Amino acid sequence: MPSKYDAVMNGLPRLPREPTEYQQRVDIAKKEVEAKTPTELARAYVGLRAEKDAVEAVLSVLTLRIEAVFQLMEDAYEAEGLRTLALAEGGSVAVQPEPYSTVKDKEVYRLWCIEQGMEHSMHLWPSTTQALVKERMLVGHEPPPGVEVFIKGKAVWRR
Numbered sequence: 721m722p723s724k725y726d727a728v729m730n731g732l733p734r735l736p737r738e739p740t741e742y743q744q745r746v747d748i749a750k751k752e753v754e755a756k757t758p759t760e761l762a763r764a765y766v767g768l769r770a771e772k773d774a775v776e777a778v779l780s781v782l783t784l785r786i787e788a789v790f791q792l793m794e795d796a797y798e799a800e801g802l803r804t805l806a807l808a809e810g811g812s813v814a815v816q817p818e819p820y821s822t823v824k825d826k827e828v829y830r831l832w833c834i835e836q837g838m839e840h841s842m843h844l845w846p847s848t849t850q851a852l853v854k855e856r857m858l859v860g861h862e863p864p865p866g867v868e869v870f871i872k873g874k875a876v877w878r879r
Contacts, residue, residue, distance in 0.1 A: 728857040735870035769877055
């Protein structure tokens, strides 16, 4: 199936694999499946993705339950004036308050950051940069200055 990016990728190099500790672990894992055919690799990918989806579904439920218990625990600790509760079987569970911020006015915050000399610390999220580059390339524009573009494969499993 053709990609909507086929026309704009002509001549782009493939994204090099960085020699990281994670890539070393990937290379070790590749040895287990490197002798497989393309069909066997596709089936292995589908099986692993299905397994990951199942684990993520369980993790999602656990995360929800943990948050529910935490919220109840936070309310109960506050009502009892507790910060830490020692458990008879050992250990303790604490509710540790800490500041948490959200940006209400991005432009005001951006200008403040610039005034504080932090303009070089500011950047777009990688996903925003990816979307911007893809959008520009699809309409025939060059990537923004300072941005290098490669081809990176993405597996697509259609169910």
